[in-house]
Amino acid sequence: MQWVERILSRAGFERRNIASSPSWAALQPVGLGAAVNERMAENLTTVAACVSAHASALASCPVYVYQRTPEGRTEVPDHPVAQLFRNGPNLHQTGPDMIEAWVSCALLTGNSLLEIEREGGSIVAIKFIPWRWVSPMLAPSGRLVYDVTEQSGLYAQTGRVRRVLAGDVAHLKDRSDDGILGVSRLSRSVEPVAHALQLNQRAQNVVAQGAAPSGAISSEQKIGLESLESLRRQFDSRHAGVANAGRVMILTDGMKFTPFDITPEDAELLASRKFSVEEICRLYQVPPPIVQDYSHNTFTNSEAAGRWFAQFTLGPWARKIEAVLSRALFPEGSGLEIELDLSAFLRGDPQTRWAAHKIAVDAGILDADEIREIEGFNPRGKAVVLA
Known part of the structure; x- marks a missing residue:
């Protein structure tokens, strides 16, 4: 492959360094363990939920x-x-499937890329291309x-x-540092994501290696080393690990079990995971109630969080x-453009939707038949005859 690189270099092409570009490695090591990619980051349910909420x-x-x-402006259906x-x-995706991916x-x-297939100047297909399949190069132009x-x-x-x-192609970018390639926000904020992954691993280790019940066994009688070692082996075999959680403990010879409350270390782990x-x-600009974190919310501010999410997070995207789609799909100067109808978010809130319709009718912006068309009803006086 070296001779290919030399030819491309002489022709003026510049291949983007896959190893160093933050758009390729979502997370780089910064003293918090080995590097992880975006798939590992999605092991954090918060990352997966934030991405899913957007998409x-x-x-x-x-x-x-x-x-x-x-x-x-006129719609061209x-x-x-x-x-x-x-x-x-x-062939493999619906419109929503493709946009989501x-x-x-x-x-x-x-x-992220969409490839546009044309035949005779007409667009016949739009296909999603995962970015991990792509090597971008900068041409002399x-x-x-x-x-x-x-x-x-x-x-x-x-x-x-x-x-x-x-x-x-239609090349969708997150915020870019050079105007050419986007930079993953996971790579911009390595520390919080890597720290969350470590907390996740620590919690798994506690569950996998912890003993239940948790506490201390004491005895007023002196126990020899052999008896103590035998007791430890029996305790580990019967009560250590997830499979043995909740088993009844039987003590003899005056032994007593004293359970422990949650330790300061465990409390810190729980608080750190919540944080x-x-x-x-914050990284994805998603209000916590959107990803089912209801620790600081009421019904009122949950409703406000939904409006905030639509206005300040989904609106810019x-x-x-x-x-991006208008520029990629239509010739310059054609006057054609793409629009995503954000009013679809009111589909699950009929009270707000119909209140908005009433305001539009009262202000003379829409009439009743136009409202019926928006809602999928036939105009008044026109019925559908089923054969």
Whole structure:
């Protein structure tokens, strides 16, 4: 492969260093143990829940294609791109499936690709490409090209690499330091994530190696070393480990068992694990109630957290997705654009949704038939005849 690198270098291509780029290694070692990747980070349920909250919420939003004209904006439901998102952008995924995978990959690795397939100038498919399959290079023109290692089966990859040009992909990036590649937020905040992983491992070790019940055995009689060692072996065999949790202990010869309350070390472990949840929620800008952490909330602030999440977390990502897809899918100057309908979040809140409809009707913005159309009803006076 060295001769390939030399040829590319002479041609002016610059291959991004996979080992050093934070978009490739989600976490690097910083004195807290071995490096971990984004899949290891998802062993933390808070990371998995934060990513899922982003991706599944955005994937639930309907995708519309609009034509912008001097008179205003008109939806184009019959556009091929609109039909792909509605009917399925590729052989293996629906529109929501693809958006969910695309956004999740960007949140974990900092970058994510959709490949756009065209025939005769028309878009016929949009496919998700996991970033771990991709090697980006910077061409002499200043544009990125992507070497994609094709997958031969469900569990293996071939050595065949094909090149995809920037004009044939939609490249979604998390915040970038150079404007070219995004940087994983997991790599930006290594310490909190690595610390949370260590706490998780410590808790597992406590469960796996701890003895139950926990306490001390005392006796007023003197116990010899052999008897003490025999007692220790019997105790370990009957009460140590998860499988023996809750077994009844039988003591003889005047022995007494004194249970221990929670130790300061155990209390610190519990508090640290709770704090790590809050740290990761800050990292992903997700209010804790969204990921089922209700330790500091009431019904009122849970409802406010949902609005905050939609406005300050999902809103910016929706705008970024709209800009990336519009730029990648439509020719410049066409006036076509993509929009994610965030009003879909009101689907599970009929009281707020219908109150908003009433305000729109009272203000003369919409009429009753337009509201019925939004809600999926036929206009008044028109009934569906079933054959």
